[in-house]
Amino acid sequence: MNILVLLGRSAREKSSRLLYGLGFLQNVIKETLRFFRKSQVGYKVLIMQILFTGYEALTINAIMAVSIGAAINVIGTSLLPQFGQSQLMYTILIIVITRELGPLLTAFVITARSGTAIATQLGTMVVSHEIEAYLSVGLNPISYLVVPRFIGVVVSMLVLTVYFNLFGLLGSFIVVQVFNPTPISEYLGNLLSQLAVGDVLWGLLKAFVFGVVVSVVSTYQGFSVNKASTEIPVAGIRAVGQSFILIIVADVIITLMQYA
Amino acid sequence: MPDTNAVPQVAIELKMVSADSAGYKVFRDVNVAFPRGRFSVVLGATGSGKSALLKLAAGLMVPSGGIVEYLGRDMSRFTRKDEADFRAHSGFVFQDAALWADTNILNNVAMPLRVHRPWMSQSEIAESVRLALKRIGYDEGMGYRPSDLSAGEQKMVSIARAIVHDPDLIFMDDPGSSLDEDGLERLYELLGELGEAGKTVIVVANNSEFAYRFADMLGVIKNETVVAFGGYDETLSRASVELEGSLARLKARGGRSRKPRYPDSPAGDPGSEMSQRGDV
Structure with a gap:
């Protein structure tokens, strides 16, 4: 009986949290639509968010993209000839980088950097009553604090994904030059012949969805802090954990839609 | 009657x-x-x-x-x-000041004016902030961050923020x-x-x-x-x-x-x- 009661209570709490989360998402979307229609004091927050999430992550994203592009090329040039499929190298490169790893790894980088930063920053603001202070002067925290972060993360996610794609292909090109020197025009020609607009669009769709997931989960977790400073790191950990899980679930769903 | x-x-x-x-x-x-x-x-x-x-x-x-x-x-x-x-x-003075840590004193006190009187120029806002701070006796610079101030000074800034827009x-x-x-x-x-x-x-x-x-x-x-x-x-x-x-x-x-x-x-x-x- 006790177990049933506990299970019931747990299910009720989880349902309640899910509904609250969906309400939060709805509120964020509603406020986002209003964001550009009115004179906003939140533009500075938006610019700062894009600088932090997008610009400051360029280096780490570039290093990762070049490395991954190079690794894929090394693996491909070693394995594919054994099956007589060397011509698939460019196709695999395009598919793996633009459709899958570009958005996925970029999302992981943004979650690790910005997701934790957003959750802990908002959590700290809750504990120090800064959120209430915004309310007291008539600023809606969703509009002023969440929406700029939401837009900033989504925009950064899209830009960084494109950036990742370009640098991933650059890494691959570097490896090609080492093992099988090829003129850049020929390399690009082969690459572009395999590249379809759909590859880029599906990748960007994933980037968009992942950006929404990271920003909404992180801000939600930040606001879930109640009173104690010890809740702040917990919010950061939850933001990362939940974002990772939801990103992978979203990735699977979009991939299924892509190949259905 | x-x-x-x-x-x-x-x-x-x-x-x-x-x-x-x-x-x-x-x-x-x-x-x-x-x-x-x-x-x-x-x-x-x-x-x-x-x-x-x-x-x-x-x-x-x-x-x-x-x-x-x-x-x-x-x-x-x-x-x-x-x-x-x-x-x-209306204005609200919090028990623990509740200033925004990521911005300076000027921006903290100016926020109600920026929200409710968006037509005011930056110089008008700065002057209103200066007067509000003066009323409560705050005489440090407006470029400081809240963390640079003592608890008492933070409280003064919090009070100035609550009255700057003459609620x-x-x-x-x-x-x-x-x-x-x-x-x-x-x-x-x-x-x-x-x-x-x-x-x-x-x-x-x-x-x-x-x-x-x-x-x-x-x-x-x-x-x-x-x-x-x-x-x-x-x-x-x-x-x-x-x-x-x-x-x-x-x-x-x-x-x-x-x-x-x-x-x-x-x-x-x-x-x-x-x-x-x-x-x-």
Whole structure:
């Protein structure tokens, strides 16, 4: 009986949290639509968010993209000839980088950097009553604090994904030059012949969805802090954990839609 | 026929308000009406729920039961415009200052102006901020971050932020905490000016000095509710059961020398009409 009661209570709490989360998402979307229609004091927050999430992550994203592009090329040039499929190298490169790893790894980088930063920053603001202070002067925290972060993360996610794609292909090109020197025009020609607009669009769709997931989960977790400073790191950990899980679930769903 | 003009209009009224925090009951069935243009002080021991009462009155906390009204209108039914209007005409001083850590003093104090008076130029805003800070006696630079300041200076900045847009209704949560003697004197001067200007000021404190100096209305929080609320003298004379702590000290100090600000009210005591709303 006790177990049933506990299970019931747990299910009720989880349902309640899910509904609250969906309400939060709805509120964020509603406020986002209003964001550009009115004179906003939140533009500075938006610019700062894009600088932090997008610009400051360029280096780490570039290093990762070049490395991954190079690794894929090394693996491909070693394995594919054994099956007589060397011509698939460019196709695999395009598919793996633009459709899958570009958005996925970029999302992981943004979650690790910005997701934790957003959750802990908002959590700290809750504990120090800064959120209430915004309310007291008539600023809606969703509009002023969440929406700029939401837009900033989504925009950064899209830009960084494109950036990742370009640098991933650059890494691959570097490896090609080492093992099988090829003129850049020929390399690009082969690459572009395999590249379809759909590859880029599906990748960007994933980037968009992942950006929404990271920003909404992180801000939600930040606001879930109640009173104690010890809740702040917990919010950061939850933001990362939940974002990772939801990103992978979203990735699977979009991939299924892509190949259905 | 009584002069109805003398009857204070209610600025904020809590009707059967209950509140929970983290699963615990903070208040139950609170009835209190803060009159417009008057200085109300609510006393209570540490942890009695004074801050929660103030946040409920200011719409910063959602009650679990009952309603909170501003000028007779249920705040839970406020439209976006109503909310903006209410915030444009109110200011809130937090107990722990609650300044925004990621920006400087100028931006902290300027925020109400940027939100509610977007037509003001940067130079006009800076001048208004400077004047507000001067009124409370803050004389450090406006480029500092809150973390560069002492707790007392942060409190001054918090007070300046609450008055910079010249609101009609000011909520103050323990405004004297962290201030040194000079700071307190400046605060008393400021509160006197606000009272003279006919502002509605609601202060919660555990220091009876505010009540002694300024209270037109006096309330007491105890046992999860407002056990007494009415005119200063009335609360002291009628709430004999609650005479302990700050209230007992006020009683011991005897009558106040200052002239009644509201001669139209019976005995100059604005609480006479309002006390029926409390449990005095």
